[in-house]
Amino acid sequence: MPAVFPAPSASELWTLPGGLRVAFERRAGPGFAFDLRLPVGSAHDPHGLEGSSGVLEEWLFKGAAGRDARALQDAFDDLGVRRGGGVGPEATRFGVSGLRDDLRASLALVADVLLRPDLPETELPVLTDLARQDLDGLQDSPPDLLALEARRVTFPRPAASPLAGFAHPPSGTPEGLEALTADTLRAHLESYGQAGAVLGLVADLEPEAARALVAGALDGLRPGEQPHAPADFQPRQRIHVPDEDAEQTHLSLTAPGIAPRDPRWLAWQVALTALSGGSASRLFHAVREERGLAYAVSASPVLLGGQGFLTAYAGSTPARAPETLEVMLAELARLPQGLSADEFRRARSGLKASVVFGAESMRARAGALTRDVAVFGRVRPLAELREGLDALTLEGVNDFLAGYNPVSDITVVTLGPSNV
Amino acid sequence: MPAVFPAPSASELWTLPGGLRVAFERRAGPGFAFDLRLPVGSAHDPHGLEGSSGVLEEWLFKGAAGRDARALQDAFDDLGVRRGGGVGPEATRFGVSGLRDDLRASLALVADVLLRPDLPETELPVLTDLARQDLDGLQDSPPDLLALEARRVTFPRPAASPLAGFAHPPSGTPEGLEALTADTLRAHLESYGQAGAVLGLVADLEPEAARALVAGALDGLRPGEQPHAPADFQPRQRIHVPDEDAEQTHLSLTAPGIAPRDPRWLAWQVALTALSGGSASRLFHAVREERGLAYAVSASPVLLGGQGFLTAYAGSTPARAPETLEVMLAELARLPQGLSADEFRRARSGLKASVVFGAESMRARAGALTRDVAVFGRVRPLAELREGLDALTLEGVNDFLAGYNPVSDITVVTLGPSNV
Numbered sequence: 001m002p003a004v005f006p007a008p009s010a011s012e013l014w015t016l017p018g019g020l021r022v023a024f025e026r027r028a029g030p031g032f033a034f035d036l037r038l039p040v041g042s043a044h045d046p047h048g049l050e051g052s053s054g055v056l057e058e059w060l061f062k063g064a065a066g067r068d069a070r071a072l073q074d075a076f077d078d079l080g081v082r083r084g085g086g087v088g089p090e091a092t093r094f095g096v097s098g099l100r101d102d103l104r105a106s107l108a109l110v111a112d113v114l115l116r117p118d119l120p121e122t123e124l125p126v127l128t129d130l131a132r133q134d135l136d137g138l139q140d141s142p143p144d145l146l147a148l149e150a151r152r153v154t155f156p157r158p159a160a161s162p163l164a165g166f167a168h169p170p171s172g173t174p175e176g177l178e179a180l181t182a183d184t185l186r187a188h189l190e191s192y193g194q195a196g197a198v199l200g201l202v203a204d205l206e207p208e209a210a211r212a213l214v215a216g217a218l219d220g221l222r223p224g225e226q227p228h229a230p231a232d233f234q235p236r237q238r239i240h241v242p243d244e245d246a247e248q249t250h251l252s253l254t255a256p257g258i259a260p261r262d263p264r265w266l267a268w269q270v271a272l273t274a275l276s277g278g279s280a281s282r283l284f285h286a287v288r289e290e291r292g293l294a295y296a297v298s299a300s301p302v303l304l305g306g307q308g309f310l311t312a313y314a315g316s317t318p319a320r321a322p323e324t325l326e327v328m329l330a331e332l333a334r335l336p337q338g339l340s341a342d343e344f345r346r347a348r349s350g351l352k353a354s355v356v357f358g359a360e361s362m363r364a365r366a367g368a369l370t371r372d373v374a375v376f377g378r379v380r381p382l383a384e385l386r387e388g389l390d391a392l393t394l395e396g397v398n399d400f401l402a403g404y405n406p407v408s409d410i411t412v413v414t415l416g417p418s419n420v
Numbered sequence: 421m422p423a424v425f426p427a428p429s430a431s432e433l434w435t436l437p438g439g440l441r442v443a444f445e446r447r448a449g450p451g452f453a454f455d456l457r458l459p460v461g462s463a464h465d466p467h468g469l470e471g472s473s474g475v476l477e478e479w480l481f482k483g484a485a486g487r488d489a490r491a492l493q494d495a496f497d498d499l500g501v502r503r504g505g506g507v508g509p510e511a512t513r514f515g516v517s518g519l520r521d522d523l524r525a526s527l528a529l530v531a532d533v534l535l536r537p538d539l540p541e542t543e544l545p546v547l548t549d550l551a552r553q554d555l556d557g558l559q560d561s562p563p564d565l566l567a568l569e570a571r572r573v574t575f576p577r578p579a580a581s582p583l584a585g586f587a588h589p590p591s592g593t594p595e596g597l598e599a600l601t602a603d604t605l606r607a608h609l610e611s612y613g614q615a616g617a618v619l620g621l622v623a624d625l626e627p628e629a630a631r632a633l634v635a636g637a638l639d640g641l642r643p644g645e646q647p648h649a650p651a652d653f654q655p656r657q658r659i660h661v662p663d664e665d666a667e668q669t670h671l672s673l674t675a676p677g678i679a680p681r682d683p684r685w686l687a688w689q690v691a692l693t694a695l696s697g698g699s700a701s702r703l704f705h706a707v708r709e710e711r712g713l714a715y716a717v718s719a720s721p722v723l724l725g726g727q728g729f730l731t732a733y734a735g736s737t738p739a740r741a742p743e744t745l746e747v748m749l750a751e752l753a754r755l756p757q758g759l760s761a762d763e764f765r766r767a768r769s770g771l772k773a774s775v776v777f778g779a780e781s782m783r784a785r786a787g788a789l790t791r792d793v794a795v796f797g798r799v800r801p802l803a804e805l806r807e808g809l810d811a812l813t814l815e816g817v818n819d820f821l822a823g824y825n826p827v828s829d830i831t832v833v834t835l836g837p838s839n840v
Contacts, residue, residue, distance in 0.1 A: 031776055061699070069709065073700040074762065080769030082777065083699075098773055126712035133715040137735055139667040140562045245665040247559040279481070279503075280493040289489065292546035295553040315557055342494065349500030353518055356451055357502065361780045 011369060011379045012207050016215055018223065019194035023369035023379050024201045024210050032203035033097035033362035035370040036110060036218075039196035041090045042172075043229035043304075045164040045188075047157065049180045051131050051172015052188045054087045058127045059185060063118035072113070081106050084363070087170040089304065090229070091374070092192070097363045100203055107217035114192060115220055121182045128180070134171040142246045143315065144169075146415040149241050150252035154411045155231050155304065163229045166304060193224015200369030202362045231305030235409035242418045249321035249416030250313070253328060255406030257301055257308035260375045265308075266388050267400040268301070272310065273347035274339050275299050275331065280346060282331050287314060293324040303375065310406050318417045325412065333407045338398030348389055355385050431789060431799045432627050436635055438643065439614035443789035443799050444621045444630050452623035453517035453782035455505070455790040456530060456638075459616035462592075463509045463649035463724075465584040465608075467577065469600045471551050471592015472608045474507045478547045479605060483538035484529075492533070501526050504783065507590040509724065510649070511794070512612070517783045520623055527637035534612060535640055541602045548600070554591040562666045563735065564589075566835040570672035573659050574831045575651050575724065583649045586724060613644015620789030622782045651725030655829035662838045669741035669836030670733070673748060675826030677721055677728035680795045685728075686808050687820040688721070692730065693767035694759050695719050695751065700766065702751050707734060713744040723795065730826050738837045745832065753827045758818030768809050775805050 011025040045052040062069040076083060081098030094113070096106045138144045148169060157165035168176070199218070201210060233256060258268040276283045276299035287297040299312040312332070316324040339347070359365050359382055372379045431445040465472040482489040496503060501518030514533070516526045558564045568589060577585035588596070619638065621630060653676060678688040696703045696719035707717040719732040732752070736744040759767070779785050779802055792799045 031780075070700070070705070073698070073705075073709075074766065077698050077700040077766040077770065078762075080766070080773040082770075082773065097777065099776065129712045130708065130715050133668070133735075133737060136667040136737065137715060142560045247556040248553070278493070278497050280490070280497040285490070285493075288550065289493075292549045292553075295550050295557060315553075317553060317556065342498075346494065346497040346500070350497065350502075353500040353502065356519065357517065357781070357783070360451075360782065361777070363777070 033366040050176025054170035065112035065116040131171040150413040191225040193222040196226030237411040253312040453786040470596025474590035485532035485536040551591040570833040611645040613642035616646030657831040673732040
């Protein structure tokens with residue numbers, strides 16, 4: 001008797017009295033997965049205290065509810081669960097997956113961490129020091145350095161904003177790590193609560209039972225805040241960051257895109273897939289296959305501050321970097337001429353297959369439930385996604401593209417040996 | 421009606437007349453995934469022609485069976501399938517997943533690539549050039565450079581071996597790329613065939629139908645060869661590679677481990693999990709949590725030449741690197757004293773949960789089927805794995821550990837600013 005492919009059942013979306021939104025999907029089997037997303041990330045670090053969200057997330061795990069750091073880690077490991085999550089620019093996530101009988105205990109541990117952390121001050125110097133070591137490690141990676149430099153140039157902090165914004169990694173900056181204290185971190189923790197938070201949960205439970213479990217564990221979460229770090233895109237910048245030690249020149253391109261709730265969103269996804277979704281895609285073909293200009297080249301959508309952006313990356317030899325950039329810009333510049341019927345069909349069938357496979361693992365599905373609610377305000381049923389893709393036409397996508405010219409505003413940041 | 425967790429059904433293992441082994445597992449649903457593993461990888465590059473396997477794999481996709489490179493890529497993309505695989509030290513893999521109706525066409529395309537490639541000579545300069553660019557990129561990544569240097573020191577090529585061995589990446593070496601030609605690559609392709617090859621396949625098909633599909637597509641694969649690159653472990657080496665530009669010092673440790681078919685394999689896995697399987701693990705706790713010596717530290721098993729090895733890595737500040745190394749060696753040195761009951765229980769429940777979740781996605785399961793046959797000579801049923809873990813005792817694991825002292829033979833390679 002073959003097992004059944006996990007075609008997911010309908011999901012439910014609840015809002016707890018304190019504001020936490022819970023997206024639940026039932027799936028038979030011995031496992032569970034959840035993904036709790038709080039809308040506070042490194043972009044929301046207070047200006048001058050860069051690294052707060054990253055250090056705080058580590059500090060939270062240094063003991064809670066009567067368990068010291070070691071006992072808390074042991075408690076997670078005792079359950080045999082797998083933990084995921086971490087700190088990104090716009091959110092801090094706590095993910096856990098394991099066997100169903102351990103769901104209640106896993107939720108309780110995450111609640112302990114968020115609500116009853118010890119926050120021992122003796123641990124802080126170790127944590128800021130580890131963050132400094134992570135920053136040192138970034139210095140050894142030109143692609144990571146370029147990504148940071150590109151964020152700094154492309155999305156600078158608005159002068160009036162009290163938030164640090166997008167120009168630093170979760171590990172912060174040396175100055176921010178120097179300035180933060182136990183008190184500033186405790187104040188920062190006040191923003192971690194139900195406001196804007198989402199829990200995605202997949203498990204084989206009656207919906208009522210699932211709701212009761214979640215409410216019992218997380219009802220007490222503080223109100224929290226949903227800070228907004230605006231993505232203040234700077235168009236038409238051209239910056240080269242000299243790095244005499246680098247063997248390669250790394251290129252980063254950023255241009256405006258489409259916001260998730262815009263009706264043109266799916267058409268934009270199709271266009272991006274034709275641009276960079278496989279070996280037949282335009283960028284891969286023009287840069288790598290036809291001209292051998294770069295070993296790695298790609299484009300992808302990025303969401304920041306509720307807006308969508310197109311980003312592209314390539315790593316090339318310093319001598320070939322100018323031609324690599326020229327070819328990438330030329331590929332972007334011909335987007336308004338539209339896709340061919342073949343390109344459209346291929347991109348659409350690639351996206352449809354990814355809808356099927358993206359729902360396969362419980363962990364991935366829990367993450368998708370959370371992301372859907374955070375980004376789209378609701379869970380997008382898989383059938384609706386497939387139907388939305390089916391309803392697209394070549395003409396519709398090309399009508400959209402006729403008005404989409406990312407090159408006109410594109411910002412380019414490069415890093416490598418001095419400009420050649 | 422909730423969907424059903426994909427508890428996999430029994431798998432079947434067939435050997436085609438030409439020698440190809442096929443591991444099939446039925447799973448209901450719209451998708452399929454397969455993973456074809458040929459036992460020829462970069463370690464089997466002819467000595468002096470380093471890069472052969474890597475360049476050949478790219479060259480195979482430059483047109484086949486009447487389709488030019490573009491048409492071949494389009495044919496894959498037309499199916500909406502996702503491709504995976506690539507070249508590793510000991511194997512070249514072709515992975516495809518998609519919707520069930522496209523399984524036959526996907527197998528046929530892979531067969532075309534392997535059996536009827538165009539191998540256009542005009543493409544070779546572009547491909548070797550891309551490989552050179554990949555090598556340049558490695559120069560910008562100290563952790564990758566260290567991994568290569570550690571392989572070179574720890575597993576040098578036996579002087580009499582005609583194979584290049586483990587000291588270079590799939591992209592080869594500048595000298596090897598310079599020396600390889602269309603003729604040497606065509607000769608290398610002769611070893612790609614059914615000998616030692618394994619296909620893992622998951623799909624909702626009657627086993628007979630699956631067998632007929634596979635046989636129809638792949639029966640014609642040439643006989644091929646199963647070359648053996650011995651992993652000639654060099655114990656007790658201490659090498660520092662100066663890299664004055666690096667901000668960090670990177671450490672690589674390699675010690676003997678347990679071979680996959682050895683009865684002590686599972687006990688070794690439990691010990692490795694206690695050593696480095698989560699936030700309560702010994703290395704993470706001693707190096708990072710207690711002393712803040714390194715942002716990243718880990719240990720993992722590596723299989724080379726049919727043997728198992730323990731490898732460990734950390735990235736530290738140059739000043740703290742000596743203490744980091746000392747603490748890592750101390751943790752390894754106390755393995756013979758055994759695990760505590762808590763550590764044993766935790767490591768075992770972590771491994772049991774990973775058995776459940778590792779089977780969840782079709783792609784992961786197809787890869788596991790292939791790996792099981794390649795490494796263990798058969799498919800290990802999940803129930804057997806769980807029972808094997810249940811049958812382990814603390815005493816049994818500690819009896820094994822009493823005789824396992826990796827530090828006595830350990831080789832240490834470091835890379836960073838000059839020895840401090």
